Amino acid sequence: MGLRGYVLKRIAHALLVVYLVTTVLFIGIRSVPGDPAVLILGRDADPAAMQELRESLGLNEPIYVQYVRWMSGIMRGDFGNSLFTNQPVTDTIFGLVEPTISIAIVAMIIAIFIAIPAGIISAVRQYSIEDDIVTFVSFIGLSQPSFFTGILLLLIFAGHFQLLPAFGYNPISEGILPWLSSIILPATAAGISSGAVLMRMVRSSMLDVLNEDYMRTAEAKGLDKNLILFKHGLQNALIPVLTLGGLLFGALLGGTVTLEIVFGINGIGRLVIQSISRRDFPVIQGVVIIIAFVFVMLNLVVDLLYTAINPKIRY
Amino acid sequence: MTEPILEVKNLTTSFSTDEGELIAVDDVSFTIDRGEIFGIVGESGSGKSVTALSILQLIDSTGQIDADEILFDGEDLLSASDEEIRQIRGSKMGMIFQNPSTSLNPVLTVGEQIAEVVRHHGDVDESDSFWREMGRKYVTGTSTQSPSWKRAVSLLEKVGIPAPEERAKDYPHQLSGGMKQRAMIAQALAADPELIIADEPTTALDVTIEAQILAELENLREEFDVSIIFITHDLGVIREICDNVTVMYAGEVMEAGDVRTIIEDPWHPYTQDLIACIPRLSDDREWLTVSEGNVPSLVNKEPGCPYRYRCDYEFGECTTESEKFAGSSANHQVKCHLHDPEHDEQLATMERESGLYDSQSTDSIDGGVSQ
């Protein structure tokens, strides 16, 4: 089939999933009991305004026409206008995406830099005091919601020591340092949660690898301990960890949204929460579709990375 | 005769477990001459693999190796430092494992797995420092023009792999089982060792491939003048390839000697049972012998002969430790009270009653069924 064929097939599969999500969304929103116009404007709204809204939403058309119109809009990247600000949904979302992505990426980097070394040490020195400490800390990381970690960090670094700003976001265009200082706390909080999950996986996977026959072979070849671990072991240990990458994205996404609230950062998370309380359906739809799209694409990247580091999969 | 390549004296390897001390290898001694193929035979759990791993000190941390001496090429391995042991592993002593599918690293090319041994132990002028090796693994790869890679290719060719330049670039899963085992052999040979330990190298392969691999090992002995310890559960394979053999059961040596003597004139009841298990083309037996009963637990082992629970000739003395008695030829030894010269009378009785040396196979069948 070839690598290109595989990539194309996976992209098609990913798009299919996004399409399914979108369709489910359409059905879901149309199946809300009652008239959407009433839902949006409230029961006591002016009947003329309601009629107008129905017109503008195309609610008077047959359902399949609505569906086709909705799908073709999405394909052109047109999610309609916000009911609240009347701005195009696409603009609203892309205007707020930078802080969210910044936090998620820095959090992921922090998670990786904590988890891989800690997981390896913990596995190599199984049952040692280092292992006990790392394991215990990871259990706390697993058991602590990231927004609570965020509040604790806020209390310590912004409150007690007054080292970092407690609220707001500085765009990266204002300089790396202001940008980093505004997201380092939320990113650390999200990173600790994801890092704990990741570390448990690295540890367990590394323990499996250490018991593999080929590790004994490497030892029988007289190779140096570190070389055995990092040249013969590391890649093998990371292969199964990578399959669980998707799980981390999900956790990271949830974490980022709650942390935006904690740190008063105006990103996608706050937008969603606001839109839900304002019943701003076009925005909610847009965010859901974009998140599903990003999520599916990230998992596609993970899959491709997986084929790159696992020689058993070649196309 | 020059000095032997390996002398193991009174090796005992034990593991601490939750239930107690597990004695996997119990007071085992043997000597291997240069250029010799030495067999160790026994069933699963007989301690044959642990014996081999103990020589290279490759057992895990719960294990404890004790011996009077393990002399390899005149050097006592027991008193060697970890670093010295590492220098011997892979260079003077190569190892071939049972299952080539799991014993080769799935994320390294076959060529790289051989080339790294060449770089580490061989006389090529290439750095094998940690960072250079990591660079080769994750960044640059090993150049196909480098001496270590070329040597890897030529080793693959020597062990009979066709198109070695191409195969060297393959990952293990791309090769067949037989090819993988040849690659393992090439890897063991990479630093021109004096002794190769082959732990059940053909068990995972089918019979035709097994024959090829055995032939290959015999050739290599000639070509590289290397000694081989050949571990197997199959006396038939021992007969094909080995000069001397040690028969192990429950961690102990039951009988040892040259292969001809052991096959043609086995003294120990266990060896006799093992031989009765070899199927032959000329067989007129309707049944192969089954020895019934279980291997005793190696944890908190009771004294006495471990085979007495399955032995057809078990008698009172068997609960006490037996010495090694001289057998029929120069280096033939057997550990069984039946052959204690002081028990001649006993033996004569047993012989009369069971026809020990006349019709052992039929007899064993009866014994097996009646138990």
Add this chain to the structure above:
Amino acid sequence: MSHEKPPTGRFQGVVQYTQTVWNDSIALDRIRETTTHRKGQLGFLTVVGIALLAVFAPIVAPHDPQAIDGTPFIAPGMTGEHILGTDSYGRDIFSRLLYGGRISLVIGIGATGVAAVVGTIIGVISGYYGGLVDDVLMRFIDALWALPWLVLAILIISIFGRSITNVILIISIAYIDDFARIGRGEVLAIREEEYILAAKNIGLGDLSIMSGTVLPNMVGPIIVQFTIFTARAILVESALSFLGLGVSPATPTWGMMLGDGRDYIMDAWHIAILPGLAIVITTLGINLYGDALRDSFDVKQTRED
């Protein structure tokens, strides 16, 4: 999982009975084994303690959790009346924590339970029949997997509103795919085992093979998964409540209390920190116990699907 052959009898009843006894005794033994070491004991005691407090909240709680009957912002330990202090409205934090625990446990266990039952059934059917059934069901599972809980929450809450049922629905949908994969994996591992073939040969129907033979064999991995996911579900519930997407505002939950306390974090830290600690202690206890179960059932942490 051990795959020793259980005895297969002539009659279906005998087979099922023997299987059940055989498996149950092993599963019970393994569960008993968890309390023989410190990790298991600590986890077990924490979980039992919190469960008891939650169940007997109406008896233990000194105040009505919703009653505004104290001075606002009393710090913990200041009065015997409110041992853990009061929140910004003057409500008793200790009582609110007790009632919040009920919500956390009900949602954690309820959502995981629904996911476990539905997911396992889908997985077992998928693995047992294979072929087209497997393909269709697994594509469905893939699509579910592509929906993070947050997206599900946005959809369900914005369409159907806030309620315990909807929160359970969100979390259980998010976890169905995990249980389905386990169920499928376990079936694939034992589908060709001899005792399954034996059960087919003596003419047992698919349903009795699945319920009598296949299901008991996956008890271990599912118990372990169930425990770990209960902890995760509690975390998700708290995040939803924190975001204002959880159960209705009239019910005290730990996440919501934390969210309320956030505004006063610099001056009255206890309002946010106490519910946070309640979440950490509960999930830590469950996670520790889950890990002890994982050890004694010998279930691997990573799977390659």
